[in-house]
Amino acid sequence: MVQRRSLLKVAAAGGIATLVPWSRLTGSTAAQATEVAEPAHSAPFAHPMPLPAVLRPARRTRTSDLYEIRMRQTRAELVKGLSTPVRTYGGTFPGPTVNAWRGREVVIRQINELDVPTAVHLHGAHVLSEHDGLPMDTIAPGGERTYHYPNEQHAASLWYHDHAHHLEAENVYRGLAGLYLIRDPREELLPLPSGTHDIPLVIRDARVEADGSLVYTRPTDCPHMLVNGKERPYTEVAARKYRLRIYNTCVNRYVRLRFADNTPFTVIGTDGGLLESPVQAEDLLMLGGERVEVVVDFSRHRPGTSVVLENTAALATERPEVLRFDVTRTAVDLSYVPRRLTWRQPLPRPTVERSFELRTFPEMTINGRLYDPNRTDVTARLGTTELWTVTNAEAPVPAGRPDFHLWHSFHTHLTYFRVVERNGKPADSRDAGLKDTVTLAPGETVKIKMTWGPYAGQYLYHCHQLGHSSGGQMGRIDVVD
Ligand SMILES: [Cu+2]
Structure with a gap:
């Protein structure tokens, strides 16, 4: 118990955090019963809810908005009256919101002033592989990298967050997450609340x-x-x-x-x-x-x-x-929700089928394998529509028992998918719309279909329980032309 206490203390200081295996942080091991200390008292409704700051471009050109973000350690008041060290984009927790417009490029120069490597992934974006924030494409402490986001996609609520290999879970937990909203002049015409x-x-x-x-x-x-x-x-x-x-x-x-x-x-x-x-x-x-x-x-x-x-x-x-x-x-309210919100091109019939099995035990794997950046797990042809069967291979646990560690959330980079089936039945309204992350309770199976594109290159699919992805529950997909 003492050993665990000191391990987590070191983890909290940012030292060997990544060496603390997820299985020791969760699950059914003997560590379950141990604690580091007493958490702060929880007093609800003590704070007014802030809105995340909106980032202003450092410069605008005819085609692009250019931003600069310094990743740095600072302090924030998460719980009333307490000052908490956090890792931030630009000094705010969560990071500042980037407002993008469809068809107008955003360029973000990310400067890493933290003492850990980082990689910035824009979750939900169609981007070139070199700007995807792949786990090995890290920014060393003191380094920087400039990411280009074309925003050639529908309006959507995206977010940017850390993806450095083995570090993403703790980096995001400590604050490396911010919103990125793509707007579209056509969507702005809808009578929705705005x-x-x-x-x-x-x-x-x-x-x-x-x-x-x-x-x-x-x-x-x-x-x-x-x-x-x-x-x-x-x-x-x-x-x-x-x-x-x-x-x-x-x-x-x-x-x-x-x-x-x-x-x-x-x-x-x-x-x-x-x-x-x-x-x-x-x-x-x-x-x-x-x-x-x-x-x-x-x-x-x-x-x-x-x-x-x-x-x-x-x-x-x-x-x-x-x-x-x-x-x-x-208030006077002229807004309403129209019965038709948008129209999306139906996905073509899939021509390739694949299956993926996600496990928590004995290790956090996909199809029995841990992520290896040097191994291509899937090669997909650009523009091909595929049907993926994704299974959470862990058995359900009795109701009332905490089971977060047995759930998986399957996430694809580069492209959105549609959920076609859940547990052998056609997907219902819970799985409606274009998704990039889908929830799998223990024992569940979903079928999802997607068209790989719009770019060729190296991308990822992984569990978005970031403790799982950082433990290796991730696969490499190469989209080839
Ligand atoms: Cu998982």
């Missing part, structure tokens, strides 16, 4: 100790749920409709979001942007990496009342509250 009524919610867990330190540990020991970098905040809204861009950026756990009074969600978008048509939902199951965009109508609530967004997948030892909305005023 401007100050279009709000990102970056949801993630954390473990902050009473002394303010942030400990990277298993998700069953992470009692602090953060929204936009603050623990369980509150926010004031008018009695009208809002568009909420919800991100689960937890490195190792799923959340199941629901309003305490069952206020419904109108789901309008997923990882790949708007759905063709909206879908009603009462709860949202999201694993790390997934995005869901919803419209919520707070005009159901009288001014002066509040409604709490809860995580019904919180552990028995945790608080369920995530965020409180205080309805403070009435």
Whole structure:
């Protein structure tokens, strides 16, 4: 126990963190019962919810917006009254939001002033391989790299985060994550809530100790749920409709979001942007990496009342509250959700089929293998549509037992996919839309189809439980022309 305590202390200091195997941070080992210290007290609704800062371009040209971000260590108040050391993009936790426009290039010069290597991946983007932030394409401490993002894709809620091999889980956990929103003039014409009524919610867990330190540990020991970098905040809204861009950026756990009074969600978008048509939902199951965009109508609530967004997948030892909305005023609301939101080209019939089996035990593998950057696992021809059967090979555990470590979230770089089938049945509204990350409970199987492109080169597919990908649950795909 003492040994584990010192190991995690060192991990917290940023030293040998990557040498602490995931299996020791989680799962069913004897380490399960041990703790590093007492976490800070959890007091909900102590902070107003901030909005992530928006990054201003350093320069604009006729075709491009050029940005500069310095990755650096700083401190942030995650839990009320405590100062926590964090790794940041540009000094904010989460990082600053980049607003991009479809068809207009974004160039980001990333300067690494941290003491760990980093690699910046733009999750959900169609980019050339050299700008994908591959695990071995790292920026050494003191180094820099300039990433080019063409934004030749539909409007969507993306995010950029660390992907340095073996380090990504802890780097993201410590703060290396920020939003990247691609907008499209055509989408702006829709009557959806917009401007100050279009709000990102970056949801993630954390473990902050009473002394303010942030400990990277298993998700069953992470009692602090953060929204936009603050623990369980509150926010004031008018009695009208809002568009909420919800991100689960937890490195190792799923959340199941629901309003305490069952206020419904109108789901309008997923990882790949708007759905063709909206879908009603009462709860949202999201694993790390997934995005869901919803419209919520707070005009159901009288001014002066509040409604709490809860995580019904919180552990028995945790608080369920995530965020409180205080309805403070009435408002004129001309926004609405149209019955048709967009139109997407149907994917062609797949001509290649492949299967992937994800395991947690004895090691975090895909088809029995750990990631090897020098081994090509899949060669796909550019422009070919493929059908992938992806299975979570772990058996379900009895209800009520924490099982985050047995879930997988399958993520593809470069391209979006559609979920065709789940557990042998046609995919339902839960799997609607274009996705780049799909949730697999223990024992589940999904069939997904995608067209490989628009670029040839070396890319990745992996589990987006980042503790798993950093442990090797990742494969290399070479898209060839
Ligand atoms: Cu996994």
